[in-house]
Amino acid sequence: MRIILVGYGVVGKGVTTIIARRYLEKVKDYGFSPKIVAIADIDGAVINPRGLSPEKLEELKQRRAPTNPISADPDFGHPGMSALDVIESVEAEVVVEVTPVNIKNAEPALSHITKAFKTGKHVVTTNKGPLALAMPALTELAEYNNVYLRFSGTVGGGTPMLEFAKRCLAGDKILGIRGILNGTTNYILTEMPQNRVTFQEALTNAQKLGYAEREPSMDIDGFDTACKVVILANWVMNQKITLRDVDRTGIRDVSLQELDEAAKKGNTIKLIGSIENGKATVKPMEIPKNNPLCVSGVLNAITFFTEYAGEETLIGRGAGSMETASAVLRDLLDIRHKLANRLT
């Protein structure tokens, strides 16, 4: 399987690492032989139609843009070549799209994904932007072009929340979903009562530890959770919704006093994304401290309310370079499996 990697940051580097490390065992176990034939970053690309060797991938990881970008590689570098040109001109089966999220117009990822579809390439992405803004249209476009779109790393990072719902609960009916889907806000809401700090102090700590961005709105105003709710609603509940359909409240106004009041009743406050009775919502909610969903720190958790199996809760790390890269590898294996079945 020939792969074009678009975006060479935290997740992109994780993807090249995991493919190099897991290569031999995946070839052996699944007959799966992934080859990264191109990497496109903001300022250019590296291309080798025969596949970039593990040694070359390791060498590229040491380069640092903007002074020493990957496109300056003497063997395979193409300075200034755009990701769109790479997707258009390089032969490959799959594009792995891992550029930064943008929930205003989903670019540049939306153009990368549609270009991949139009040139007959499957897409694996961890980028929530295009899915949050245009998931129904993108799934249709993928079907129209007879290609697959996979995005398991967009919800839960490496924790297989989407697959668990889709595959493991396939025999049941999912009636509702509730989740703590954002590690930053969960860290803040854990830190406030534990260390007796205000929202602002907890946010500053989260920023110091690298859990929160300098511009934290995406997390604390609930946009990130809302994007994940959209993906769950479309993929798991068959609801054709986008970001504007989610009723969203963030955690800026949660006070230490409210957390103390909740604690007196054996509860705490968490930012919960939910899909219940056909409504998609993100808001801070009181939940019992002994509820399985009530995880602390940067952990994520999700509960599926099912007709027969009852409540099923999955807990795990919701982000991280290698964690998210493992979701990308899972998606690549899934596409490989689907393609093999097409041939039989």
Ligand SMILES: NC(=O)c1ccc[n+]([C@@H]2O[C@H](COP(=O)([O-])OP(=O)(O)OC[C@H]3O[C@@H](n4cnc5c(N)ncnc54)[C@H](OP(=O)(O)O)[C@@H]3O)[C@@H](O)[C@H]2O)c1
């Ligand atoms: N990090 C995680 O744990 C995690 C977990 C789940 C999902 N995600 C999602 O995965 C995606 C990637 O995350 P990340 O943490 O790897 O982000 P990142 O470290 O910012 O990496 C993104 C890379 O894409 C490059 N880029 C920007 N515009 C581009 C363009 N037009 N063409 C080609 N490359 C371009 C960036 O270059 P510059 O830096 O020069 O702009 C950067 O190298 C995001 O959508 C994120 O929300 C991340």
